[in-house]
Amino acid sequence: MSRLYHYTSVSGLRGIVDSGNIRATHLGFLNDLSEGGAARKDEAWRAQLEAAEKRAPLFIASFCRHQEPHQLKNGLLSQWRGYAGEGGGYCVVFDEAVLDGLVEAERRISPGLTILKKDVLYAGEGEEEVPGQNMDFLDLAAFVKSEAFREENETRIVLAVPPDDSRAIRFRDASEMLIPYVEVFSGRRLLPITEVIVGPSPLQRRCAAGVVQFLRTHGLNVAVRLSEIPLAR
Template sequence: MFDFVPQRPIPQEQDSAIRVAVWTLMSEAYRDVQLPQTLYHYTDAGGLKGIVESGLLRATHLAFMNGASEYLHAVSLLAQEIDKALLIESDPLRICLLKEVKDPVALAGPQHVGPYFVSCLSSEENSLNQWRAYGRGEGGYSIGFDLVKLNHHVLGLDGVLAPVIYEPSRQLALVQKLLQWGLSEYQKVAGTIPANDRDEHRRDWAHMFLWRATAAAPLIKNPAFVEEREWRIIFRPAWKEQVRLLPRSTGLAPFVELKLGTAAAEISSERLKHLGRASLPDRLPITKLWSGPGRATDTSLLADRTLLEQMGYDGVFLEASKIPFRVG
């Protein structure tokens, strides 16, 4: 996955311009989306316990999620726009850049996905579809995070928190804007590069542009999933050593652990001794916890409150889902 990371840097000011433009265009794609106060992460009992006791959220490599197909869909949109542009472009510099990015985009497959790691949330707090998909039906949880505080921590990790784009017209518009910006920007930059160095610079600039621009791909998802109202944390680790590997029935799945909380309040060494810990984990911006539908949805909140209070969480609102649920 790290093979896709550019090995030769381009001038810092050029890289910064690409990076700012990509994030700006991504932001514009959901500028009119109403921001919720809370985002929810659906999980099972083991997931809840692991998140609260570690103070961490996991982000899984995109190729090992259902999102891998969406990534390739986004890449195919870009490939189509490149072919269209080649038919109408007349500027030699822009044509050279299009040809430079055409093959890497056209030949991209799941094995070519860069180190993009994703953690999924939803603006829906009590969704039957989400309970079934991520809470394993019965005994699931929906952990509510304060959006503003969560986004603050994501930005601190140089990541992005954004809603998924489901509408095909918006998906296409984002891809088109990214490509057109890249063509215009390269046209300006290439004019400052000596002719003898231009071919090498173009290869490096194109690689960096693709590397930055494909960060938008995890935000594109099939419209059939629109009811999930999904938001995604997108993170790119700086080093391979940040990646952990989780054994699954299908093989190893890469993931990273995201520190998205603040230091917990200190408690006595005696209390820590009973918990078997040297300190409390970071306190994530959790404001609400739903217990999912099932036979023990009300009573499970007793244990949930204990877990939260043990780990330094006070004032979390607890609620039990009343969605009818049939067991067996």
């Protein structure tokens, strides 16, 4: 079974499970400041990005692929530091094949929506050539990222959301900012969550006990494990 790993805070975990949905963040509010421009930096490219923003802004849901046994068991240290929040955070693990099926179903029931799921390509800083030179605008804007983030081994679900789509643009607060996002699916779904890894924290076991009860109230009897990474909080 191929799995995808999504790191989040306690509020992010609660949002996923309560809504039966996955949040996709606006392209301009992701952690890589070169997002959308990692591929090209000329004025014509910026004009294309601005036009796309008016026509159908891009929203991105991010996942990691893990292959090393230690990462499969405990998660990735940089992700715990970057996304988990002060309380230790959580990694929600998804069955990729089932998630792919949900994306395909969404494509069929939302014909005006562009929705893609692909692996990210990484471009070195200052490179004139980037991977996938024959890629189209959407691929270059949403699936090319700085080489500095290669460790994440990222896969993305990308939505280009036109004004007439039923999805409402919502906002969450983080670091004194309002972050725009949309929900990936047009309604509640039975998400293919296979397990939840509880991030490093002094109250890790208590956090895990709360998550077990929380998941059960939503009919999710999935494994909850503790990351053994010795990260001080």
